[in-house]
Amino acid sequence: MALSNSNGSKGLLQSRELFEYVLETSVYPREPELLKEIRVITANHPQSLMSTSPDAGQLIALLQKLINAKKTIEIGVFTGYSLLLTALTIPQDGKITAIDMNKDTYEMGLPVIKKAEVEHKINFIQSQALSALDELLKDDANRGSFDFAFVDADKVNYQKYHEVLLQLVKVGGIIVYDNTLWLGTVAMPEEFVKEELKPTRFYSIEFNKFLANDDRVQISQVPLGDGITICWRL
Ligand code: SAM
Ligand code: CA
Numbered sequence: 001m002a003l004s005n006s007n008g009s010k011g012l013l014q015s016r017e018l019f020e021y022v023l024e025t026s027v028y029p030r031e032p033e034l035l036k037e038i039r040v041i042t043a044n045h046p047q048s049l050m051s052t053s054p055d056a057g058q059l060i061a062l063l064q065k066l067i068n069a070k071k072t073i074e075i076g077v078f079t080g081y082s083l084l085l086t087a088l089t090i091p092q093d094g095k096i097t098a099i100d101m102n103k104d105t106y107e108m109g110l111p112v113i114k115k116a117e118v119e120h121k122i123n124f125i126q127s128q129a130l131s132a133l134d135e136l137l138k139d140d141a142n143r144g145s146f147d148f149a150f151v152d153a154d155k156v157n158y159q160k161y162h163e164v165l166l167q168l169v170k171v172g173g174i175i176v177y178d179n180t181l182w183l184g185t186v187a188m189p190e191e192f193v194k195e196e197l198k199p200t201r202f203y204s205i206e207f208n209k210f211l212a213n214d215d216r217v218q219i220s221q222v223p224l225g226d227g228i229t230i231c232w233r234l
Pocket of ligand 1: 050051052075076077078079080081082083099100101102105127128129130152153154
């Protein structure tokens with residue numbers, strides 16, 4: 001089935017044909033039906049662009065499998081593509097702490113999550129991410145207890161999230177940051193960048209430089225989707 005990408009973009013690849021090739025050849029044939037359903041539901045949302053790109057999702061699930069992730073945290077749920085992906089990947093007794101200030105969008109995808117019979121793995125917290133993270137830190141049992149974190153909200157605060165996540169994620173765990181190439185604007189001269197993209201471009205450039213020098217993590221910035229940076233907690 002020639003499903004086009006729900007976010008209508010070709011990611012950062014040089015041609016739409018190449019992007020479609022990757023999706024059609026390697027991603028869509030292995031994408032669970034219920035994830036496709038979330039994609040279709042999300043396509044009707046005016047901000048469908050925000051949904052995690054399925055090719056990036058495939059890498060995220062692979063990383064989770066590789067480290068046997070069981071306890072995870074997600075910042076930025078939207079309609080739940082990456083959330084359902086994680087819920088389908090971790091074991092039956094796995095747990096996801098999922099944070100988003102908007103519950104309405106979470107509820108758009110919730111019927112699909114219920115159909116997948118993975119709702120019991122999800123603890124959805126409707127909150128500003130920083131305050132929810134601070135709450136988690138108050139419980140000592142949470143420190144160094146998470147295997148995996150996916151961060152996909154409020155890019156200007158990534159550095160603040162990073163400091164908390166380094167305390168929550170165990171050594172050997174993984175933190176993935178999404179959109180770290182911010183539509184390619186990180187490498188564009190500022191005068192060519194649309195006004196509304198400039199604040200996040202600025203913070204993304206700062207964050208990428210910061211991560212490059214952060215010896216608490218080993219990193220790889222991968223030009224998939226809108227750019228994802230994988231951090232392995234050392
Ligand atoms: N990972 C999601 C997916 O696969 O569909 C996409 C997440 S979307 C890019 C960003 C989400 O972050 C939105 O649902 C928005 O409500 C939420 N958000 C933005 N700023 C936030 C903040 N400061 N605290 C908590 N949630 C926030
Ligand atoms: Ca994203």
